[in-house]
Amino acid sequence: MDADFCVEALNEAIAKHGQPETMNTGQGSQFSGSAWTTTLTEAGVRNSMDGRGRYLDNIFIERLWRSLKQEAIYLEEINYGFQARRVIKDWIAFYNTERPHSALERLAPDDAYWAGLNEQKAT
Structure with missing residues (x-):
């Protein structure tokens, strides 16, 4: 994964969903290089690479990838x-x-999503 791909994905996500307050990333060169950091700065997004709570940041997506591989890809x-x-x-x-x-x-x-919306409407 190179920096250009990451910056392109970031720009697409911001255009589609708006800018996040903070972007948590790894410390790889694609996230510490000037293309990435400049894009975040220009969008007004705080860049966080502190590593605190990192396993919690990734645990859900890692579980999703594991399930996808075991339940579909490997089969x-x-x-x-x-x-x-x-x-x-x-x-x-x-x-x-x-x-x-x-x-x-x-x-x-x-x-679960729709049940939650229905509960919110009921209250």
């Missing part, structure tokens, strides 16, 4: 990029709409 014979895209897309849809999650009282994320 398929993937020879082409379009196959990988299909497998990942299908699994993410399954993960969000059908797969029960123990942390969500055995609901799928979509069901």
